[in-house]
Amino acid sequence: MRTPTQKGRFGEYGGRWVPESLVPACLEVADAFEKAWVDPGFREQLQTMLARHVGRPTPVTPAERLSAELGVRVVLKREDLTHTGSHKINNAIGQALLAKRMGKHRLIAETGAGMHGVATATAGALLDLPVTVFMGEQDVERQSHNVFRMRYLGAEVVPVRSGSRTLKDATSEAMRHWVSSTEEAHYCLGSVVGPHPYPWMVREFQRVIGDEAREQHGTVPDFVVACVGGGSNAAGTFAGFADTSARLVGVEAVGGSGATSGQAGVLHGSRSLFLQDEHGQILEAHSIAAGLDYPGVGPEHAHLRDLGRARYVAVNDEAAVAAAAQLARTEGIIPALESAHALAWVAEAAGTPELPAGSTVLLTLSGRGDKDIATLIARSEESRA
Incomplete structure (x- = not known):
């Protein structure tokens, strides 16, 4: 992935839109x-x-039972196993x-x-x-x-x-x-x-995810998938595969789908894609996953979308909760609800022209689900009511 210009631009996005102070x-x-x-x-x-205190490198784990159910080979980059539980x-x-x-x-x-x-x-x-x-x-x-x-x-x-x-x-x-x-x-x-x-600095600190995954996997996967809120775990993952034939897919929450549904605008110091009304006002985002509850994406993601190098899709709350349950049942892993959005897209697309049967998918499991247990309990109680 590219280094931004001296002014911090990725194509028409990025920059430094801040008060003079x-x-x-x-x-x-x-x-x-x-x-x-x-x-x-x-x-x-x-x-x-990172080695002594974080536990790097994190492993790449074949999700064999999940793969058998979906008809595609799913391999998980296990950022949920870091110290503190996420990337x-x-x-x-x-x-x-x-x-x-x-x-x-x-x-x-x-x-x-x-x-x-x-x-x-x-x-x-x-x-x-x-x-x-x-x-x-x-x-x-x-x-x-x-x-x-x-x-x-x-x-x-x-x-x-x-x-x-x-x-x-x-x-x-x-x-x-x-x-x-x-x-x-x-x-x-x-x-x-x-x-x-x-945007550049955080991507570089997170590119350890993609660099490790590429070396660990050995061959280039057909698809590289990660959830996207602001987009740091996806940017770090994509950085390891941007120069390969792998198809990059970023998965957003429907209620925070800046790359999928946003328009160019400025927020928090940079120009990117954000959910906006007809007057250019930033809309409130919503997601069951607090880390995806953001109305836009980082500028490099916006640029990758425009270039066609990465594709961005959106998943709803119900699909994410179902995907979390499926991973727990098949692999003994309870993922963060953020990561569950990426899993949900794989589950929905598997066996379709979007994700053909037999494809290899490397998916970054950006965090573990301990933090979401109360939300999952509430959802389970609602479904039984």
Whole structure:
């Protein structure tokens, strides 16, 4: 996948659409990352920490019983087996190391499902950096398990009560807080969104997923599939296969389908595809998976869609819940509801011209489902009522 232009552009998307007061901070982060990423010492330190504290490399697991049911060969890249339980820790460790290198003394983060908040709190505890996490009030309620984990790790969790009280509003509040604290704090943004260099930087920290998967799988799969909210696990996965013949598929939630149904606009510091009304106002997103409850996608995903290099599809809540149950029943794995969206598309498309029988599918299981147990219990009770 490509390096953006000096202005942070992926085609017509990306850039740095921020208040003048944030431009110096963005430039500082860009300069620090560019220098760190070509520094063998920084790369070695990151690789060592990912091995010792995260558990990398994560395995690639053939899903044999699921494959037999679907008629396609499904192989899972197991980011659910990382320390903290999702891919978010790869980026959080990288940015925390960068913050120390920059001389920052505190981390700011936003979170939806809570996994990026937990990952940042973990990195902060490991590297002795205080952490403040902004989280929509609705997500605080439905992800109380992760709120406890963040606080137990020493982070301050700030409920955001504005707007839809979900990820979009938590991101807005985190960016506002960063404006007043750029001298001493680093904003550890959790996805491939936001102003340059974040979409590029987060993708590079997450490309360990795709690079490992490509080496572990050996041959090029027919399809590479990942769920997409902002899109960091998909961007990291796709980075390992963009120069191959593999067909890349990003799976969104129907209620947060920026790449599938969005229009070009600006939000959170970059130009990309967002759900908007006829007046260009950003619409509220909805998904049973808090991490997909975002009204757009990162700019590189928008560019990949326009190029035709990646295809983006949308799945509804019911299909995601059913796919989670199917994986649990066939493979003994309870996935995060975010990852279940990707599984649902595979289950729906298997054996059709979209995903022909006998195809090989490498799917990134971006997180485990511990955080979603209360939601799954509620859904089970509703179905029995």
